[in-house]
Amino acid sequence: MSTLYPISDFIDINSVINNSSPAYYYQGYSHNGELLKLPRTSEAEAVAHGLMRQLAKNEIYSREGKMYGILLVELPSKEKAILKAFSGLLNGKSIVEGWVPPIPGREKVVLEENRTLAELEVIKQEIIQLKQLSQREEYETAVLEFEKRLQEMSKRHQISKQQRDEKRNLLYKNSTGEELNEQLNKELEKLKEDSRQQGIERKLLKRQRDEMLQPLLKVINDADMRVRELKQQRKQISRKLQAQMHAAYSIMNFMGNSSSLQQLMPQGLPTGTGDCCTPKLLHYAATHNLKPFASAEFWWGDSSLV
Numbered sequence: 001m002s003t004l005y006p007i008s009d010f011i012d013i014n015s016v017i018n019n020s021s022p023a024y025y026y027q028g029y030s031h032n033g034e035l036l037k038l039p040r041t042s043e044a045e046a047v048a049h050g051l052m053r054q055l056a057k058n059e060i061y062s063r064e065g066k067m068y069g070i071l072l073v074e075l076p077s078k079e080k081a082i083l084k085a086f087s088g089l090l091n092g093k094s095i096v097e098g099w100v101p102p103i104p105g106r107e108k109v110v111l112e113e114n115r116t117l118a119e120l121e122v123i124k125q126e127i128i129q130l131k132q133l134s135q136r137e138e139y140e141t142a143v144l145e146f147e148k149r150l151q152e153m154s155k156r157h158q159i160s161k162q163q164r165d166e167k168r169n170l171l172y173k174n175s176t177g178e179e180l181n182e183q184l185n186k187e188l189e190k191l192k193e194d195s196r197q198q199g200i201e202r203k204l205l206k207r208q209r210d211e212m213l214q215p216l217l218k219v220i221n222d223a224d225m226r227v228r229e230l231k232q233q234r235k236q237i238s239r240k241l242q243a244q245m246h247a248a249y250s251i252m253n254f255m256g257n258s259s260s261l262q263q264l265m266p267q268g269l270p271t272g273t274g275d276c277c278t279p280k281l282l283h284y285a286a287t288h289n290l291k292p293f294a295s296a297e298f299w300w301g302d303s304s305l306v
Contacts, residue, residue, distance in 0.1 A: 019043075022039035022041050026038045047072065047296065048070050060090075066090070069297040070281075085277040103279060120238070130224075130230075133219065135219045135223075139217060142213055146213075168188065171187050254286045
C-alpha cells in the first residue's frame with residue numbers, strides 16, 4: 001500500500017470546504033533565519049477529521065493515546081495527495097503499512113535504545129515498589145489510631161477538668177475556719193495531683209506514638225529520597241538517549257540538504273522531536289519531491305494510556 005492517498009479517501013466529494021483564513025500556522029526558522037509557515041487550513045482540518053473517523057473504526061488505534069498528523073502535498077503532476085503519520089511507535093512498531101516511515105537514524109541506536117528502555121523499566125518497577133511499601137499504609141493507620149486515642153483522651157481530660165473546677169469552687173464556698181482550711185488544702189492538692197497524672201498520661205501516649213511512628217517514618221523518608229534519586233537518574237538516562245537519537249536522526253530539507261537534528265538545533269531539542277508527526281511528514285515530502293501546502297495534527301486515544 002502506498003503512503004500517498006487521494007483527498008477523497010478522507011473528505012466526501014460533496015463536502016463544502018470553508019476557504020477562510022487558516023486557523024493556525026506551524027512555523028519554524030530555516031538555516032538562514034527565514035521564518036517558514038505551514039498553515040492548518042479548513043481543508044487540512046477536514047482531512048484530519050476524516051482520518052479520525054477511520055481511526056475510530058479500528059480498535060488498534062485506541063490502545064494507546066498519541067499524536068497523529070496529516071500533510072497535504074502537491075505531486076510533480078500538480079495533483080493533490082495526503083500523507084499521514086503517527087508519533088513515536090504504533091503498538092510497538094515504528095513502520096506500519098500505509099503510514100509515513102520514521103526519519104532515518106533510529107536503527108543506528110536501536111541497541112542502545114533497547115538497553116535504555118530495559119534500564120528505565122527496572123527504575124520504573126523500583127519506584128512502584130517504593131511507593132507501595134507496606135510501611136506507608138502501616139504509618140497512616142497508626143497515625144489515625146493515635147489521633148483518635150488522643151482526641152478521646154482530650155475529651156475525657158476536659159470532662160475531668162470541669163469536674164475538678166466545680167469541686168474546687170464548692171470547696172471554697174463551704175470551707176470556713178482553720179480545720180476546714182486544712183481539709184480544703186488537702187482536697188485542692190488532690191485535684192492538682194489528678195491534673196498532673198492526666199498530663200503524664202498524655203505525655204506517655206505521645207511517647208508511645210513517637211516510638212512506634214519514627215521507625216516507620218524513617219523507612220518512608222528513605223524510600224522517598226530513593227524515589228527522587230531514581231527520577232533524577234531516569235531523567236539523565238532519557239536525556240542521554242535523546243541526545244544520541246538527535247545525533248543519529250538525519251532529516252532532509254527541500255533544498256536536498258541532509259542534517260542531523262542535533263546539527264539543526266545544537267542548543268537542544270524538545271524530547272521526542274525526531275519521532276513527532278510533522279518532522280516525519282516533512283522529511284518524507286522532501287525526499288519524494290512532494291510540495292507541502294497544509295498540515296494538521298491531533299491527539300487520538302485516552303491520555304491515561306500514555
